[in-house]
Amino acid sequence: MLRLVTASLYLRNPTTQVIPFFPVRPCTSFIQQENTVAVDALYNLCVDISKVRQQKGWVLRQSPAYVSETAALLRDMGASGSIIARVLELYPEAILCKPEEMDAQRKLWMSVCSKQKDLVGIIEKFPASFFTSSSDHDNQTANILYFQSIHLNNRIISKLMATAPQSFSRPVKQNEEMIQMLQKTFLDLGGREDNMKVWLQKLITQNPYVLSKIPEALHNNLLFLRDNGFTSSELLQLLTKLKGFVTELNPESMKHSLNYSQEILGCTEAELRQIVLECPALLYYPVTILAERFNGLLAAGMSIEKIMETPTVLELTTQIVQYRIQKLQSYGYDARTGSLQVLNGTKKDFEKCYGQLHLRRERPLFNPVAPLTTED
Template structure:
């Protein structure tokens, strides 16, 4: 039978809710009480304790912890009180990192960050990438040194470390193998060596997780695409447009989506290749997703000819397309008899297109300059 045990709290401690201690039968797991010193220290930093309890409550029951040391490290780099609170709410595990480990991480990251302000900005967005295991430190150091030999600028390297920390925590040789595969592929497809660094930087920036893929997936997928008629130059363009997605595909999935798309559009092999170059979504979206998008467009009165003229509309979800069609219709624009170009792009792109219809291109140009 469970027995609930509570303790009396002084006025100071009553500001933080104490997790009850549950005593169970012998041999059952005994749940620890929260470390009240940790709760109080976080409270003093204006951390929302309820958020921590909800997402990472186990951290409040740990010992030893380094709340003041973590806050001091961030404060010394210029982090404000609200920033420190946000970091600890988002990633309370940070207080479990040994101070020596944190100093080593700070030194490592400053080798690729221009200022402390830049590093604080990264920690605020990607705290888990900074407060990482000490066992990863040597791999991180080796990977930074390797990427520097590629003459990638520091901003690119720091962005890679922040957004794809797994690639820096693993042995450097694995990243080297993938990078060499990408470089060889680029050159084999006709890319110029003088432009390779810029191409590689753009690819890694757009999809840093490409480093975590299997190197042999890239040549296998490109071999399939060659067999369906894409030239080396077209494959290079496609590889750049896919932003690394080509490493996440496989020949069978591409065969299915290409076959479905060609049958649905009723186009020739050559026409299909041109459509894919404009809209790579025909390669990496599954048949059910593409079927739903075709269905949504046709239900709105859009013709197959219009879709073939502007295939990039298939990159948008059915919900987004429906919303934009209704928005344009409210202004009096009928997509059934007009161009689908107005549906394309990001939310900002669409708002600009809508504004041009509403105010005229000259008026929108004037507004955008303000």
């Protein structure tokens, strides 16, 4: 085929110099090789190299890499060999942080962590929050000082740094605006100033990402709910129950969810508001999820009346509800005729509930303190 193409070109223009074409192998010289020094150092620390290659192989091709320095820092803080290996497997990018950056991070975090042991525990769970770029250091410092100035305790601040590091990487002014909006909203809705600090700490602890939202979202959502008949005290109750998730909603999605819930429940607007106060899931779940959960309960034989009595059952996935119904049936409890309250709660709560049912079923019918009758 190559000869035919060459001959054809020559026949068209005999004066043209034809350069023969030859298949070329892909050049491998441009593929960056692994940093063997870093790989060997990780291997000596008992890090699963194959796991790192599979998930973040690019890290192994970087140079310089500070494997021994990273391990020494963690070891100096009291981390065991297994913890060091686990951290580097989970977040191998740590070896790319310069020693001076890591040391600055340790000093920064120790300003809110009372013990190095606590910091090691945070790094083990959230290594990406600790091994951050040096460009974020000034913002981190400013945000720590700000949160301390509004009397958030250091335990809350360290948890916030671990779970929502982006809130510390951005300019402090953005966090100030959101905190001020939350405080103003709390007071405007009737909250007491002497309770505001505790309320704010709980809100941030339950949903650290609330600070990453814009204040206008909170304002617009509360305005929508007020227009739908919720009083100030009810809005404060909702804001607390939603654990800050109200900032992640939007009026359009809430409108669809409320309309769907009212239609399937066949209730009045006043009744719907009371149900929402008990089960805010009707606000933040989209129609698709609500439809699946309503249909799952109805298919299992539950009536609309029962769902209205215990709307919090809608916070459970359909799979969990089906499993719990079957589990209760095996112990003689029929959720179709009994209360749906037994389906609620955490896994631990439910296990305790059906454990009591099991004991009740297995309890002997005779009175254990009654004298036994024997044959002569």
